[in-house]
Amino acid sequence: MAKTILITGATSGFGKATAELFAENGHRLILTGRRNDRLTALKETLDTAVYALCFDVRNKEEVQAAISSLPKEWLNIDVLINNAGLASGLDKIQDGSIDDWDQMIDTNVKGLLYVSKAVIPLFQAQQKGHIINIGSTAGKEAYEKGNVYCATKHAVDAISKSMRIDLLQDKIKVTQICPGAAETEFSEVRFHQDKAKAKAAYNGYTPMTAEDVASVIYYTTTLPENLCINDLVLTSLAQANSFYIDRN
Ligand code: NDP
Ligand code: 8X3
Numbered sequence: 001m002a003k004t005i006l007i008t009g010a011t012s013g014f015g016k017a018t019a020e021l022f023a024e025n026g027h028r029l030i031l032t033g034r035r036n037d038r039l040t041a042l043k044e045t046l047d048t049a050v051y052a053l054c055f056d057v058r059n060k061e062e063v064q065a066a067i068s069s070l071p072k073e074w075l076n077i078d079v080l081i082n083n084a085g086l087a088s089g090l091d092k093i094q095d096g097s098i099d100d101w102d103q104m105i106d107t108n109v110k111g112l113l114y115v116s117k118a119v120i121p122l123f124q125a126q127q128k129g130h131i132i133n134i135g136s137t138a139g140k141e142a143y144e145k146g147n148v149y150c151a152t153k154h155a156v157d158a159i160s161k162s163m164r165i166d167l168l169q170d171k172i173k174v175t176q177i178c179p180g181a182a183e184t185e186f187s188e189v190r191f192h193q194d195k196a197k198a199k200a201a202y203n204g205y206t207p208m209t210a211e212d213v214a215s216v217i218y219y220t221t222t223l224p225e226n227l228c229i230n231d232l233v234l235t236s237l238a239q240a241n242s243f244y245i246d247r248n
Contacts, residue, residue: 005078014217029049058103082115104152112159133176179213182212
């Protein structure tokens with residue numbers, strides 16, 4: 001049966017690949033991001049019903065207004081994928097930029113909370129729903145220069161655990177998916193559009209692709225009603241954790 005899937009950060013990387021996979025499987029999509037041109041272009045390529053919402057997850061008024069603007073036939077959301085996020089900068093704590101810190105905390109932590117806060121009442125009303133939070137291996141271990149990015153993903157880890165407890169009686173599934181390195185626009189954003197530095201992050205090994213991660217996200221939504229994957233870490237074969245990557 002066709003489900004309605006809301007994906008934040010669908011303009012690139014995991015979000016876009018996940019949208020494509022759900023569309024191929026006949027599901028209806030609510031796609032969000034800040035780049036409206038990309039949302040429009042993506043909507044045109046997908047052979048399924050798509051409702052695009054352009055907003056910045058850091059702006060709580062925009063988030064609430066966007067979700068409140070959904071027409072009645074789009075309110076029966078089955079799955080919320082809290083994917084929008086970023087790393088900005090890779091510096092030792094003493095050299096870090098406060099603007100980078102604000103952006104990561106506001107997007108990865110507060111943005112995820114704002115979107116969840118707007119969607120959870122819809123799930124509660126139907127006593128059914130599935131929240132998938134995209135964490136990271138950076139939420140499992142802190143690594144050199146990862147400081148604030150790691151902190152935001154550790155927060156996603158804690159929020160996911162808490163959500164699962166608080167929403168237990170509302171029959172809402174909460175899954176955290178924690179990918180290791182995957183080649184998307186992530187490193188270009190982290191290195192402020194320095195494409196050479198971004199490319200070098202994947203030197204000497206084969207990272208995951210956005211499609212790899214999308215396939216795992218999709219899988220977690222295919223389980224029976226009574227089954228929930230709570231927490232899942234995935235990496236490419238060359239990566240053991242945040243510290244160990246086999247670079248030839
Ligand atoms: P991309 O940069 O390719 O995609 C990030 C997405 O997030 C874009 O669609 C972007 O859309 C959206 N986004 C960023 N900031 C905002 C904002 N303020 N408001 C709304 N949307 C926003 O990176 P990935 O696909 O790799 O990253 C997706 C998630 O996966 C992130 O949470 C990231 O931390 C996490 N992750 C990534 C890993 C990797 O190695 N790639 C590994 C582990 C986790 P737009 O710019 O249009 O707003
Ligand atoms: C992104 C992967 O290793 O850069 O979450 O933290 S890593």
